[in-house]
Amino acid sequence: MIRYAKLLAELLRLSWRLHPLPTAGLLALRLATVPTTPAMALALRAAVDGIVHRDPGTAAAGAAVAVIAYAVGMYLRSLADTLEVMIGDRIGTLHIRRHIEEHLARLDGLEHLERTDLLDRITVLRGAGWRLNHAPWQAVAAGCDALRLGLLLLLLAAVTPWLLLLLGFAAAPLWFDQRGQRSIVDAETRTAEAFRLQRHLFNLATAAAGGKELRVSGAGPEIARRQRQAWEAAVDGRFRARLRAAAWSVAGWTLYTAGFATGLVLLIDRTAHGQATAGDLVLAVTVAVTLRNAVQETLFAVSHTTSGRTVVEPLLWLRDYVATSRSTGRRTPPATLRAGITLDRVAFTYPGTGRPALDDFSCHLPAGAVVAVVGEYGSGKTTLVKLLTKLYPPDRGRIEVDGVDLADLATTEWRARISAAFQDFGRFHIPFGETVGIGDLTHLHDTGRITDAVHAADARPLVDRLPDGLDTQLGRQFDGVDLSEGQWQRTALARASMRTDPLLFVLDEPTASLDAPSEHHIFRRYLVRARELAARTGAITVIVSHRFSTVTGADHILVLHQGRLVERGTHDELLAAGGRYANLYNIQATAYRRPASDVPMM
Numbered sequence: 001m002i003r004y005a006k007l008l009a010e011l012l013r014l015s016w017r018l019h020p021l022p023t024a025g026l027l028a029l030r031l032a033t034v035p036t037t038p039a040m041a042l043a044l045r046a047a048v049d050g051i052v053h054r055d056p057g058t059a060a061a062g063a064a065v066a067v068i069a070y071a072v073g074m075y076l077r078s079l080a081d082t083l084e085v086m087i088g089d090r091i092g093t094l095h096i097r098r099h100i101e102e103h104l105a106r107l108d109g110l111e112h113l114e115r116t117d118l119l120d121r122i123t124v125l126r127g128a129g130w131r132l133n134h135a136p137w138q139a140v141a142a143g144c145d146a147l148r149l150g151l152l153l154l155l156l157a158a159v160t161p162w163l164l165l166l167l168g169f170a171a172a173p174l175w176f177d178q179r180g181q182r183s184i185v186d187a188e189t190r191t192a193e194a195f196r197l198q199r200h201l202f203n204l205a206t207a208a209a210g211g212k213e214l215r216v217s218g219a220g221p222e223i224a225r226r227q228r229q230a231w232e233a234a235v236d237g238r239f240r241a242r243l244r245a246a247a248w249s250v251a252g253w254t255l256y257t258a259g260f261a262t263g264l265v266l267l268i269d270r271t272a273h274g275q276a277t278a279g280d281l282v283l284a285v286t287v288a289v290t291l292r293n294a295v296q297e298t299l300f301a302v303s304h305t306t307s308g309r310t311v312v313e314p315l316l317w318l319r320d321y322v323a324t325s326r327s328t329g330r331r332t333p334p335a336t337l338r339a340g341i342t343l344d345r346v347a348f349t350y351p352g353t354g355r356p357a358l359d360d361f362s363c364h365l366p367a368g369a370v371v372a373v374v375g376e377y378g379s380g381k382t383t384l385v386k387l388l389t390k391l392y393p394p395d396r397g398r399i400e401v402d403g404v405d406l407a408d409l410a411t412t413e414w415r416a417r418i419s420a421a422f423q424d425f426g427r428f429h430i431p432f433g434e435t436v437g438i439g440d441l442t443h444l445h446d447t448g449r450i451t452d453a454v455h456a457a458d459a460r461p462l463v464d465r466l467p468d469g470l471d472t473q474l475g476r477q478f479d480g481v482d483l484s485e486g487q488w489q490r491t492a493l494a495r496a497s498m499r500t501d502p503l504l505f506v507l508d509e510p511t512a513s514l515d516a517p518s519e520h521h522i523f524r525r526y527l528v529r530a531r532e533l534a535a536r537t538g539a540i541t542v543i544v545s546h547r548f549s550t551v552t553g554a555d556h557i558l559v560l561h562q563g564r565l566v567e568r569g570t571h572d573e574l575l576a577a578g579g580r581y582a583n584l585y586n587i588q589a590t591a592y593r594r595p596a597s598d599v600p601m602m
């Protein structure tokens, strides 16, 4: 509860920092509405007693004050509501989203984004970020409404303390309402996965990327059926929870209504027996009638505040998670590599899977070496790269960089010394120059550095064909140019060429989308670059490739099979050994020489 209150206070401070005047105005307006209803009830009592005692001056003044209090109350409340919407709009979901993104960005690895409990919370936050904006103001409104309710109860107690029993009846809907809200929160969290699935399927069915495949395979209706099924599962659970919450709410209000009726009978009886004036009766009835509204408003505000918990809770959870999951490494990587990187009995299993992607993996990658990693699909090549780039920590074993445990190196500093092109490269829909420049943010707009990187990736002809050269906007969605798969890959290669002093240079299937001559050309270039980097910083270049012909020039070749290192050596040594590498190499070499119909499928 304290953490919840602290977060609401923090959100209020954010509002204050960004928009001090409207924030102060809204707080003042909410507070100013508190005494208006009690003032109206008191003025009405004075007016009625004035009439009964034939005092027209008091009666008229009382009536006038009652009307003014009523009008001012209405006016201030509607002004406050408008201002709240304005502040909500101005702060917008943007700040809240940025807040969430900043937290996520602090998570170093990738494994977090594959945890379903984390994804469930992100789903809730992404869909209801705007509710976070309103949560603190709902709490303020609830506080003000409760204050007003307290004043009204004081007035009732002044007529007869028995009427205070109404408070007990008023509390019933609050309790019932909270029960209902809890079941809604549970249902939203329980159905978050189905909700995420339906959105994924919807995106799949409507995005251009998978459109060709879906149309050719005719899988569209099946995707639509599954999307509908997931949607119904998600909506059904939430709908039933809302129905339950509504039933709880009706039960609470029935109790309150019974209490209100009893209080009214008591009041009429007291007036009939001369224990209260006509003014008291009017005051008590006015308060009791407005009390119903006051209780309803207070309950509404409180229940909105509690429903705000559905988004506040995940945010608090996310913060705790980020705080406890951040990497603890603090050491700075060496300026140059001297010994190299050593993996000692490293094992890793992806979260949620039973089979290790890498197992008992030991080897030494010497400083300055070009290391090729080969093996069939799914043999663990990319996983090895992910561990070296600290996207995942090993489950067992150690990775050492010049004798220092990789876990002890500050992740951002280690990453700042890595250049990498991955097979599932990003397609950034921003100007071409920037999409290359983000490979080294410190040189994002350094045209010279970008041009060199473009040259390294042999992407000059591509830039020459772009209408505005480096300034060309990419992505048709943004009125830009769309690139082919191979062109995007070249862009990723250029991005990976931005850093000039990496200690680790990773090329994970960097040419899978390129034609054979381009691939050959690129590999020759990158071997030269690898040697330059090795001379400058002792950098190790790791090349992952399916095509064995591209890696024959590597100093070391690691052959992986089902997550294990089964062979290692130079190309000649491995060929001479006549093992797995030699076998696969010969199959590929034969495939290039023979007509396609003669080639066995691998």
Ligand SMILES: Nc1ncnc2c1ncn2[C@@H]1O[C@H](COP(=O)(O)OP(=O)(O)OP(=O)(O)O)[C@@H](O)[C@H]1O
Binding pocket: 114, 350, 351, 353, 357, 375, 376, 377, 378, 379, 380, 381, 382, 383, 384
């Ligand atoms: N994010 C993930 N979650 C769960 N399992 C994964 C994930 N990524 C890879 N795997 C599994 O780990 C194993 C090794 O995958 P990895 O991508 O390292 O192989 P690879 O040799 O690089 O394959 P490819 O040549 O197809 O890129 C495979 O069985 C794969 O299914």
